[in-house]
Amino acid sequence: MREPKVSKHVTTLLKKFNKGIKLDVGCGESKQEGFVGMDIRKCKGVDIIHSAEKFPYPLPKNCCSSILCSHLIEHIKPWLMIDLFNEFWRIMQEGGQLLIGMPYGWSFGFIQDPTHCNACNEATWSYYDPDHALYCIYRPLPWRIVRNSYQSTGNMEVILEKRNKNYVGVYTNKRLDGSPL
Numbered sequence: 238m239r240e241p242k243v244s245k246h247v248t249t250l251l252k253k254f255n256k257g258i259k260l261d262v263g264c265g266e267s268k269q270e271g272f273v274g275m276d277i278r279k280c281k282g283v284d285i286i287h288s289a290e291k292f293p294y295p296l297p298k299n300c301c302s303s304i305l306c307s308h309l310i311e312h313i314k315p316w317l318m319i320d321l322f323n324e325f326w327r328i329m330q331e332g333g334q335l336l337i338g339m340p341y342g343w344s345f346g347f348i349q350d351p352t353h354c355n356a357c358n359e360a361t362w363s364y365y366d367p368d369h370a371l372y373c374i375y376r377p378l379p380w381r382i383v384r385n386s387y388q389s390t391g392n393m394e395v396i397l398e399k400r401n402k403n404y405v406g407v408y409t410n411k412r413l414d415g416s417p418l
Contacts, residue, residue: 254273260272379406
């Protein structure tokens, strides 16, 4: 994939954070302090107007020290999830953390909102971590599950950490590029 063109505005934002930006994706008017906000809507606190479902993001690779998705993932079309997490991986620095807060799939908090279309549960994140058997189904770019906290009647809090692209997990028998070990 070609690197996206980065605007002067984004370049200026990146210069403020020499160790990487903290990106709040889908922040709306609730951008967290110290974060750069990205949302599809132009509203107070949004620094980058861009859809979370349009790839690539207008950011260079390895520019984020952390990415926050607070009540965003449940709004993402399910068939875009692998591409979404691969895009997060592209813009995240190695060892950076992806912070996810969302309603547990099929909880009242998930079902009540007519725009929720992507139910996730505690097993969902195993598809992104090469140390779990489910990873071998899609083989996205590798993450490590740091935290997977949930209540089936409430919310989930998940922390994923970007792994090196060449990481070989417990359940993999070849590198991501397809070459044998």
